[in-house]
Amino acid sequence: MSVTPFIVLSAILFTIGAVGVLTRRNAIVVFMCVELMLNASNLALVTFSRANGNLDGQIAAFFVMVVAAAEVVVGLAIIMTIFRTRRSASVDDASLLKY
Amino acid sequence: MIGFWILAPVMVVAALGLLFARKAVHAALTLAVVMISLAVLYLIEDAPFLFAVQIIVYTGAILMLFLFVLMLVGVDASDSIVETIRGHRLVSIIVGLGFGLTLVLGVAQVSFGSAVGLVSANKDGNIPAIAKILFTRYVFAFEVTSALLITAALGAMVLAHRERLTPKPTQAALAAQRMRDYADKGTHLGPLPPPGVFARHNSVDTPALLPDGTAAEASISRVLAARGTVKSVPEISADIHELEGGEDS
């Protein structure tokens, strides 16, 4: 079982996630795209774990998941706050601070 | 490897769905597809523990949280596909393609040789092996993640929890207040009249009729009145008339 296809897949997913962050306007979807990026990273970590023959990668993936969980809580809380204030989940609407 | 080749296209398509789905809910669902597929890949890659965690934490918890929030925000809300920032989309796509190509070509060129595989690492079972590393080498990191979780909880509390600033009024106090209002301002004491109930109209946007045939304003929600979606009495009466006329004819 080769390694390269997994890594390529993870790279593709990561890129899609990143592009999603740039193009989507709904804050929640943007955040989902970030999660996609993290997932892609996890795939890479797990794959490299297999390639290297140690479990550090899996551990790292585990930590990433934990972190992601915490991040989601905080992130969604912030997004909710903004939504309740502005009645909009579009990231573009929060653009008072500029220049 | 067959599993991979089946899942990989599905995952890419699902991931692209994240880019193109107009409704956030759809995006969340495609993300779920990616995540579950990912869990399967973990299984393929000798990571049964992560398979479980992926299903439980990511798909089960995180994604559900997303969906909850989406529900709060409004399930029906859909993104406009018109890009408002000039040139943004084009540049994004160019940069994205450039980045993706660089990354993909970069990693694709790497010859990994044959993977070492996790047979030796997992010989006592994946989960005990992970546990061993996690609680020795990474025990510090593991402990510190608790700080993250507390932060998250605290953060959610701070931002979302509305503390009651005044003691909850008792029934007696409320009753007294109503009486006072009636006395001072003449506020209607009893419950408000219900909406009108007619043969063809029994929704909340239909006003009740007072004995003189006019609409009872208090019988409908002020919100609806403000939106202008209240059915007017003549409209209703026309309907009624039609019904009556039908009988007549």
Place this chain on the structure above:
Amino acid sequence: MSFPWLSVLLGLPLVGAVLLVLLPAGVAAINVKRAALFISVAELIIGASMALRFHNGDGTQFTEKHEWIKAFGAHYALGVEGLGLSLVLLTVILTPVVILASWNDGDEGRWGPKAFFAWMLALEGLAVGVFAATDVFLFYVFFEATLIPIYFLVGGYGGPNRAKAAVKFLLYNLFGGLVMLAAVIGLYVQSARHHVGASGGPSYLLSDLSKIDFGTDVGRWLFLGFMVAFVVKAPLFPVHTWLADTCEEATPGTSVLLVSILDKIGSFGMVRFCLTLFPEATHWATPTVVVLATISIIYGALMAIGEDNIPRLIAYTSVSHFGFIVLGIFVLNSQGLSGSNLYMFNHGLSTAALFLVGGYLIKRRGSASIKDFGGVEKVAPVAAGLLLISGLAVLSLPGLSPFVSEFLVIVGAFVYSPWAGAFAVTGIVLAAIYVLLMYQRTMTGPLREDNAGITDLNVREIVAVVPVIALMVILGFFPKPLLDMLNPSVHHSLVQVGAHDPGPNVTPSGSSDEGGAK
């Protein structure tokens, strides 16, 4: 350990400045002024007694050395040779003069006389530091630090556009200073590489640095870094414009401190650092600098001729004079360098006199425009006389001190190249034009009606300027003490830079003819 003369000279005004600021608000302005004057006079006395203890030709004296920042190889190291001492003396002489002359100039400013005189004293202390530092790092620190007092003096006290002028001044000088910072850092790197410090580490002591052979490229780059700062400071064409703008807005006293003392840091630095540390680069740069200096001489003079605003005019004359000073330095011979060193002192005196007297008149007339004057000699003969003498000093009339220096520079330039001498010498004609044109337009002719109210100078104003003029006359005929002080350091600089005076083209035809010179 011997008495730390220079530290005292450095510290006294700084401490004085702080004390002045700390004086309770209730203290009358006149007492603040008296205190400032007292401190500066005390400084003058200390400076003079130090000068009397100076032994000509014994190299750097009154040295003090303490390690300051070991990691940088920086030391608190002070010491003066002839040039440094002369400029320290200039500083301590001019400060009381300026304080006395600017007695009431601080009253109208933004923060009153207390801050005005405190900044002046601070400036005096820092200027002493600049001229006495024998450690490049320390020098740089003082170099930059002097900008702040001037910045606030210009920005707080002066004409309507002073804020803009202050910013312009600061930015020009800061720009130069920062470019120099790159070179200062480069020096560190080199000193670390060459292990010149006491314990094999880096060192910023001039004595250590002068041991390094930087090599062609490095030396030239470092030289350029220093030169940029110095050229901005001793303004040469084309980075001179800040000077005119600053002088236009500043009070005359500030202008004196700026032009007479602080701008000397530039020319002083060229001698002290560029020549001493980078002899090869100095030789390499000489033609360019000479051309630039010559352009400055002529350009500054022409601008002065065309200028209608008196302080601006004086500023442009200084551009011209700094051209002479720099020219004298870079022709790399005894005559030029002696002349330049002397010029630094003399220019300080002559420009100070001109600024102060001009300032008196401007204050009386309420306008700095030459057009607004005319026939003032009639009502203010003393002012006119002092203006004329100052002007004559500025145009280097023989018998007044600037002549000797200017003549030596011209001779030096001529030794370097007859063309350099020929171009430089046009400066003396142009100087006559700008000075006399100004005098003619302001002082002579029929008295204009709106000038009739101008009163002549009062005793304080005269007392402030007279010492400067007296000094110019004395040094005009008898510059020997000063030259004896300067010449050993000139000689030392030339040895460092590896320049030799060409002998006369004609060798004396016999030993008997030598006798003729005696």
Place this chain on the structure above:
Amino acid sequence: MTKFQAPHLEYSLIAPLLIVLGVATLGVLVEAFVPRERRYLAQTVLALVGTLVALGDTLWVFGKLNPVHGKVHPGFVVGQGSLALDGPALFCWILVLGFSALSILLFAERRLEGGVTAFAGQASALPGTEAEREASTRGLEHTEVFPLMMFAVAGMMIFPAANDLITMFIGLEVLSLPLYLLCGLARRRRLLSQEAAMKYFMLGAFSSGFFVYGMALVYGYAGSMDFAHIATAVASGTGAHALLLGGIGMLAVGLFFKIGAAPFQAWVPDVYQGAPTAVTAFMAAGTKVAAIGALFRVFFVAFGGARWDWMPMAWIVVILTMVVGSLLALAQTDVKRLLAYSSVAHAGFMLTALLGARSLADIGPGNIQPVQAVLFYLTTYGLTNMAAFAIVTLVRDSGGEATSFAAWTGLGKKSPLVAGIFSFLLLGLAGIPLTSGFVGKWAVFTSAMSAGAWPVVIIAVLGSATAAFFYVRVIVLMFFTDGATEGPTVAIPSVLTTVVIAVGAAGSLVLGIVPGPLLDLLGRVGEFIR
């Protein structure tokens, strides 16, 4: 099956960290069990005492590294290899804890808002609603900010001390999450504050995605998360080079983002401006220390052998950061935003030390080393900036802090002392001699030039000149321009803010005049353990 060996943790050495985490957790408990009216005092005292105790403990640990007598100890690897307690790490701890102590004072300042802190009374109440008004009339305040901040402090301590990528990532998140939250908790201008929180969060999450991917690539290259192993792998050069390069790049994105280096600086001005000023001060000082410490550890320890690979990238980032920071600050008209841009420029100046990376053999005796230089710079920058932001909180009108230039015009007349101190701080930021900023700049530029990066140094000094322009502009505004007689006033702060300003200004002055001891100290212990 090998027997499980219980992990051994060196509690005495990581005690400062544990104290901070403990204080944070205690803070949460205080929120739960202490009556509202007593929470403020309890939290403040708890946080302050905890921080100071941790600081004292850190100094004690630091004393072990650098004993009065005897050789300098290179440092300890603790926590099963998770943390490296060497000189730079412990100094970062000292800085972080010190700045935290000052920040706690700013957080606790109550006089400026009329008896409450600058944090929202009730974050969940919508801006402009009855609920918010009620919360504010009742004098509510979120004392949760103290435990949140303590968590961030813990993250800031873990980040530069982390000895492997996983711990570093955890540290990154531990420091980031509380800050995201804190940014959104301003009492005034809540829309801006929330927007800042969202921007910071979104971009922070985005950048940490890059960090994680970089982590994966480096792991793929080296087969380990340990910096020491990575260094060995880099030195042997056997792995797939593309993975290393990709990994370095992506990790760098995450780290540069936290530092606020261009082109990852976009969040800085918006977040600095929108966040409560006390948080901005904390963030500017603390995050920079932590992130710079982490960056230097990663690049010097793990990737030190691949110096030639990342050096050009570092050049580009450094130059870009200095240019963008200095240039964009020129046109700013808001003091807080100006300080934000200036912090970008300063990030660039600090990073010049990164270019000073050389093999140890190249560094002569007594020469300035990059880490020594950058740590000194961080000290000076942190102190100066802390005081500057503290002063920003003092200038107020009816709407809270007045940060526009228009409001600062003629401040020198209204309050010469405050304006004078602010000018001094600005001059310090501009790097005028006799302020610590100058010494710091000198040190980092020197270390860069020692490694031959003279073009960057020249750009850096030109950048400094540009930077001087906008600092001076503020001074001109305050002193040389006449402002309206109406308008903002300079509030008299309580002793808390006063202490911060005094400490910052005094530190800036003292370190400008006698930087020697600190520099020497850093010279002795300024090496990472490898």
Place this chain on the structure above:
Amino acid sequence: MTTAMTAHVLMHAPPVVDPSSAHGVFSILWLVIALPALGAVVLLLGGKRTDRWGHLLGVATVATSFLLSLILFISLLGRHSGNRQVSQHLWTWFTAGSYHVEFGLLYDQLSALFLLLITGVGALIHVYSVGYMEHDDRRRRFFGYLNLFITAMLILVLASDFVGVFLGWEGVGLASYLLIGFWQHKPTAAAAAKKAFVINRIGDIGLSLGASLIFVTFGSTSFAVVSANAHNASSGTLTAIGLLLLLAACGKSAQFPLQSWLLDAMEGPTPVSALIHAATMVTAGVYLIVRSNFIFSLTENARTGVIVVGCITLLMGAVIGCAKDDIKKALAGSTMSQIGYMVLAAGLGPAGYAFAIFHLLTHGFFKANMFLGAGSVMHGMDDDVNMRHYGALRKAMPYTFATFSIGYLAILGVPPFAGFWSKDKIIEAAFGDNLVVGLCALIGAGVTAFYMTRLMLLTFLSEKRWEKDVHPHESPTVMTVPLMALAGLSAVGGLLLVNNWITTWLSPVVGAHVEHKLGVGSVGMSLIALVVVVLGAAIAWQLVGQRPIPTVAPEKVSFLTRAARADLYGDAFNDEVIVKPGVAGIRGLLVFDATIVDGIVEGLAAAFTAVSNAFRHVQNGFVRSYALMLFAGALVVLFALLAVNFG
């Protein structure tokens, strides 16, 4: 030392300045300078306190100086002719490297004559001024300036070093500036003063550079060293030095092309014109050339330059003198012309040095006499200077007329008056050198006769053309006595030539006089010259004396007259070629400075701000844009890393 030289060297090499140290009576040398200096200091610094007696102090100091000069002169006479050079070292002025400049005095045969002239004429003019300036409330200051002038002039002629000369040179320039502009409330006076100073400064370029070149060549600027080594220098160098010194002389002595200031200088009080702009200062150029004879004698080319300048100027001055109606300007033109003679003579080398000095002395007498006479006339005519308003003053001012007439005869070169002897010698020597030069000198003599006769006719003879309320009267005694003294000297000045005393006397300084044999012989030459002079006077008699003189200058005159009235367009030329383009250039430069030099910097600052303003809009507030920036940054970082390795 001179004696040690072989006769061969003596014939070709100019004499070497080799003074012996001053002792005995000569040690009072410094006092000659110090006394007027003291007077100047007291008068200028003393303020109003000295108003009452200041002028007396002025006279006393200069008179005492004269006495001292006389004593010194007599002492010098008493010395052996080879031992008449005395030096007094006062102090070292300045030192730079190998360059030492001493503050030293050199008293020799040449300076002795000058000392007498300066202090003598100076004292007389001081006395005269006591009367002339009686009603000026700034008389004290006038005397201060006069003393300052005397001091500077004495320094000039006593200095033992070119730099010392320069000190005096500029000092007299300053005094001249102050005195021309003495009535500075008159804009014309102020402008004239400035003009004089500035044009002199152009000449000073020559002296500065000359001194520089001398230093480069000889390693010193002292007369002693330079004169001893001059013959070793290359001829090119010597020519260059000579021409540079000539430039200096042109400035100070109002020679072409730097002549234009002298006519304007007549704005000063008349005693000033007499002392400075006729008798002494303007002859400093001649002094310089003669003093530098050790240079000029060795360079034919430079001498040719000197001769050319002299010839042009003597004709120019004469022509200008013919057309002026202002009595002082006419005399000023004459001064130019006469100095032209001296310069011409000095350019002839050893053949002419002594005659240049001789003419300088006699001219000093008779021109001072005539200027003072003119002053006396103006005094009587209420300061009217227009000769067309004069006429027939001989009766009203008999003393003035008499003394003036002697001056007139002297300048014309009528034997036995002083001018005859001196001018005749120059014409003779000129013919000995070159026919053209000789003719110039001769024609000049004729024109001189014309304009002087015209002046006499217009002023003292012809019919009276005064305004009604003018009452010409003789000046007070204090003014006429100096006139008489000077007239006396003008009459008997020729005695100096007795027995070729003057050439012999000066030969140790300027070298042995070389006599050229002329075809017509010395007496023949004198006769020819006399004829030319009489012719000139006769033409003037015919053209001026026999016709009515309009009180307003006629407009319809010949081109030559118009040109002469306009100073031969010297000023116009300067105006068009130097001043106007200069002013325009400076205006342009001011604009250049403000827009380009300053503008570039300020523009740069503005550009930075503009760029900043443009770029800050990239910070558009949209978090997605920031993310894009971050993403692009990541790409850049990746590229930078990859480019190094795979590029």
